[in-house]
Amino acid sequence: MALDKDCLFCKIIAGEIPSTKVYEDEYVYAFKDIEPIAPVHYLFVPKTHICCAKKLGSDADHSMYAAKVFEAISKVAADEKIESFRVINNCGEDAGQSVMHVHFHMVAGRKMGWGEQSLG
Ligand code: 5GP
Numbered sequence: 001m002a003l004d005k006d007c008l009f010c011k012i013i014a015g016e017i018p019s020t021k022v023y024e025d026e027y028v029y030a031f032k033d034i035e036p037i038a039p040v041h042y043l044f045v046p047k048t049h050i051c052c053a054k055k056l057g058s059d060a061d062h063s064m065y066a067a068k069v070f071e072a073i074s075k076v077a078a079d080e081k082i083e084s085f086r087v088i089n090n091c092g093e094d095a096g097q098s099v100m101h102v103h104f105h106m107v108a109g110r111k112m113g114w115g116e117q118s119l120g
């Protein structure tokens with residue numbers, strides 16, 4: 001686990017900044033989004049500093065975290081009996097990425113439309 005001392009989500013993983021944990025294992029930390037856009041809004045992050053989805057897919061050492069994140073999402077969905085949900089990743093500024101530590105939003109608990117503005 002290589003954390004970046006200047007990264008907000010690395011500080012959350014390290015417990016330096018408080019968060020409401022919903023799941024944790026060796027590879028993944030998940031917590032409630034501070035500004036939820038739906039009744040369920042969790043963020044799943046690798047427990048190592050990877051900036052973004054572009055980097056996550058750059059080699060097998062990184063991409064195994066994508067598998068671990070989705071295993072974690074499945075476990076949380078099963079534990080919390082969440083039947084329907086959306087997973088979102090924003091990669092880069094134009095896509096709306098505001099924290100440069102790759103994260104996957106798990107959003108549920110309301111009817112969702114489809115389109116650019118539907119989750120804004
Ligand atoms: P992005 O816009 O990069 O895809 O998503 C970043 C998310 O992180 C946003 O939904 C935002 O509400 C959330 N966020 C930003 N700062 C904090 C924080 O300090 N704590 C928590 N729990 N969520 C945060």
Ligand code: ZN
Pocket residue numbers: 003004007008009010011048049050100101
């Ligand atoms: Zn980080």
